Amino acid sequence: MSARFHPTDDLLLAYAAGSLDQAMSLLVASHLTLCPRCRAEVSRAEALGGALLDEQPPSGSLDHLLDALLCRLDDPEPIVTRPAPIARPGSILPRPLQQAVGGDLDGLRWKRLGQGLEQALVLQSGRSRARLYRIAPGLRIPEHGHDGTELTLVLQGGFSDVNGHYLPGDIATADEDVVHRPTADETVPCICLAVTDAPLRLTGLVGRLVSPFLNL
């Protein structure tokens, strides 16, 4: 099973360049776990980075730094403790997300937003927020629009909106001109990671009613 909805090329390029913030990086890295196609795209963008590096005009000689560095080559390496995997086997969270969460879904502080809809903040960086959502089967999310971009990665279950039907590994992209009202699949609860780079803007009557509670 391979993802059918991918991040846009400009986002993958920004990830390869190292200029995305933590929340967006988390979303892209989680998608890359599930998507060989985008791993190949990022590798290509990194090869671009390498080609551009080769073509940089060299600054003046740095030979004076080389001697000092040669003396340090045998210094003992600082010990880096790699965090052990913390989630149970069978977790639906890709490793980058496990590490950001510090465990698994049940360790999160879930906030109930309404009947069948729960949210947990994973991390925030600048204006960006990464949140996990747990959506009851068949639930319709209040109609909403966006001032910035909202990217949603499905981890379990699925949902549909005007643009398509999203399954695990897929990323739904909604920007300024999209007002949508996603509906979760009927089968199992839908769990997804959503990253926004600006607050959501709720539209419609239900949106206005729910807005004070959503705290988006």
Add this chain to the structure above:
Amino acid sequence: MKDAASTADAGVLTEWLVKVGRDRDRQCFAALFQHYAPRLKTYLRKLGCDDALAEDVVQEAMLAVWRKAESFDPSKAAASTWIFTVARNLRVDRLRRETRIEFDPDDPLLVQDEPAGADDQLARRQSDDQLRQALHDLPGDQATVVEMSFYQECPHTEIADRLGIPLGTVKSRLRLAMSRLRSALGDDVR
């Protein structure tokens, strides 16, 4: 043109990096340093580092190259690509005080590649040459946004500001550039 002393063939650079990893070859390391350190410094200066910080990060990056060289796989990437990623991660670490978030190749959830064609060093090198050629053949406005993507801390909105064009135009030029590169490499669009 660049002067011969500071320009080395991509294949030679990759050979040097292999020797550093496999044989702990200090002469090859010094040669790599002479090629890459001054270019890494330019890269970091363009990203806004002052002189001292840039030199500091260059040294850390080259030390990391020495320590990690064993994990370099010439069938997967060119030396320049691999060194770029080492320096990029270190920059995120040092300058933003964040840890770069990456996927884990050993993740049990990893969806494997479909068994693709031969993943050998020669094929990789050919596609790298094609990529460089395609990069040179990009129309000027696309080449500019690609280049700026790698040398701006907050690229897309800042590129838009600097060029005085809408953000949407920056993104669409980047997408055009990427699809051009894809087709130049004969890759199917999935």
